[in-house]
Amino acid sequence: MNMRVESFQHRHAAHCESGVASSMLSHHGAHISEAMAFGLSGAMAFAYLPFVKFAGFPLIAFRMPPKAILKGMVKPFKMRFHFETFRDQAKGMQRLDELLAQGHIVGIQTSAFWLPYFPADMRFHFNAHNLIVYGKEGNDYLISDPVAEDPQRCDAENLRKARFATGLMAPKGLLYYPEEIGQKQVTPEAVLRAIKKTVRVMLGPVPIVGVRGIRMLANKVGKLDTADKLSLNYVGHIVRMQEEIGTGGAGFRFLYAAFLQEAAEITGREELKVLAEKLNVIGDGWREFALKAVRMIKGREAFDPKLLAQMLHKQADDEKVFFQALKKAIA
Amino acid sequence: MDINEVPQEGNRTMGGHKRAMYARDKDGRIVIVASAGGEVDETVTLQALEFIREHTEAARSRVEAGISSPLEYWMYAQRLDLPQLSQVTGFWQWRIRRHFKPQRFAKLSTDILQRYADVMGITVEQIKTLP
Numbered sequence A: 001m002n003m004r005v006e007s008f009q010h011r012h013a014a015h016c017e018s019g020v021a022s023s024m025l026s027h028h029g030a031h032i033s034e035a036m037a038f039g040l041s042g043a044m045a046f047a048y049l050p051f052v053k054f055a056g057f058p059l060i061a062f063r064m065p066p067k068a069i070l071k072g073m074v075k076p077f078k079m080r081f082h083f084e085t086f087r088d089q090a091k092g093m094q095r096l097d098e099l100l101a102q103g104h105i106v107g108i109q110t111s112a113f114w115l116p117y118f119p120a121d122m123r124f125h126f127n128a129h130n131l132i133v134y135g136k137e138g139n140d141y142l143i144s145d146p147v148a149e150d151p152q153r154c155d156a157e158n159l160r161k162a163r164f165a166t167g168l169m170a171p172k173g174l175l176y177y178p179e180e181i182g183q184k185q186v187t188p189e190a191v192l193r194a195i196k197k198t199v200r201v202m203l204g205p206v207p208i209v210g211v212r213g214i215r216m217l218a219n220k221v222g223k224l225d226t227a228d229k230l231s232l233n234y235v236g237h238i239v240r241m242q243e244e245i246g247t248g249g250a251g252f253r254f255l256y257a258a259f260l261q262e263a264a265e266i267t268g269r270e271e272l273k274v275l276a277e278k279l280n281v282i283g284d285g286w287r288e289f290a291l292k293a294v295r296m297i298k299g300r301e302a303f304d305p306k307l308l309a310q311m312l313h314k315q316a317d318d319e320k321v322f323f324q325a326l327k328k329a330i331a
Numbered sequence B: 001m002d003i004n005e006v007p008q009e010g011n012r013t014m015g016g017h018k019r020a021m022y023a024r025d026k027d028g029r030i031v032i033v034a035s036a037g038g039e040v041d042e043t044v045t046l047q048a049l050e051f052i053r054e055h056t057e058a059a060r061s062r063v064e065a066g067i068s069s070p071l072e073y074w075m076y077a078q079r080l081d082l083p084q085l086s087q088v089t090g091f092w093q094w095r096i097r098r099h100f101k102p103q104r105f106a107k108l109s110t111d112i113l114q115r116y117a118d119v120m121g122i123t124v125e126q127i128k129t130l131p
Helices: A016-027 A034-040 A068-072 A089-101 A156-163 A188-202 A210-222 A229-243 A250-267 A271-297 A305-330 B039-064 B070-077 B082-089 B093-099 B102-106 B110-120
Strands: A002-004 A044-054 A057-063 A079-084 A106-110 A129-137 A140-144 A152-155 A175-181 B019-024 B030-035
Touching (some): A016 A034, A016 A068, A016 A175, A057 A229, A089 A156, A106 A156, A229 A271, A250 A271, A250 B030, A271 A305, B070 B110
Antiparallel strands (some): A002 A129, A140 A152
16 A cells, blocks of 8 residues: 655654644644744743653653643644544554545654664653654555654554553554644734743742742752762753753753744734843753753763752743743733 | 754764754844754763663673563663553553562463563563573
8 A cells, every 4th residue: 555645744843742733734734833833832831740750750841741732733723633542453553544545644642662763772662752644655654753854664563553552641542633724824812822821831830830840950959969879860861851852952942932033023022032032042051051960970070969950040040030021022 | 052053963872863953043043953963962861771771780680690580671671660661561560570570470471471572572582581
């Protein structure tokens, strides 16, 4: 069985979900960038979740939970988004083939562990990866994985395993495609609404979320025991969450800055451009933190938890000022 | 971050892939740039892999000493830990811990071994021994 949606264009993206959202909507005539998909869904955030363990360490998220971006597309684009999961694996694969045969591009959720084109060192059991299937050739599915520079392939058996991987956030064969997009342009109202949402999250009262979450993490880092070998792993884990897990650098801050530049154009509010630049500087601050942490991990500098905590507090201070200014700019 | 600051020294854990990053071009616009990775991201990935490797090797020694079953070795080798293995198999953690006992492990049915092998992407034959 050979089929392929010829008109589909693969694009490289920093993050899988915003990449899928932007490619999928653009394919259906609502041309948006990854940054716009990310910003419009209000996906930027910060959360320090000590009770959710990720590889043995607390989950430190620089964005909203999985599926927030896809679901965030529904309102601004007046979409009807079809989501479907499967109990029966064979049916789930058959349905994918059917949709491809009808000429759909299909979004799916997978585990990263089973995708053969992933570099071996990056194949972890992470179930909330997203990609687009845009065709099939023989036994191979044609895959547009946003985090890969070029289109990829995956054989049917591995794709089945990836789609039906079990565990935390199990995809259960999830596939999705837009049934209707009622609005193809981004409106200024939608942009402002999204920014408002992000401001609310970042300046909100929950102690583990937003600016307060950054402080909580800073305090935790400040108390790390230099004698404990695991402390450096903890620090490395923070940097990994921030720089490695599909963030576009600096825990999505640069990506959101790109969104703010676009937002300035759409809303005509020049102030947002100035703020984009400020966020860029904050992103650089996150990178400096990462650099310092890595120097300590490599032993080029003495491990100094207090110093790292200070840097994180500085990030929290800067983000607080930034989001207060952002709140004013959209008022 | 400016375009010329995007890490390009390379990161051996990326297997030649490039990742997308966002940086400022000369006109001040933030654009997407393909990055070959650099020391910061390489260091933390290698650190995470090393962390797993240490657990894997410690488990290997325990298996060789006869105090643990190959299941524990394979769990770490396939990048899982006990909570994760429990989540992906649906077995309780205490039950899996019992399967780490060599005597119990030797008596496990093929069905159970198959379930472990499936989530780890290896065969039942493999799971019975150390590689």
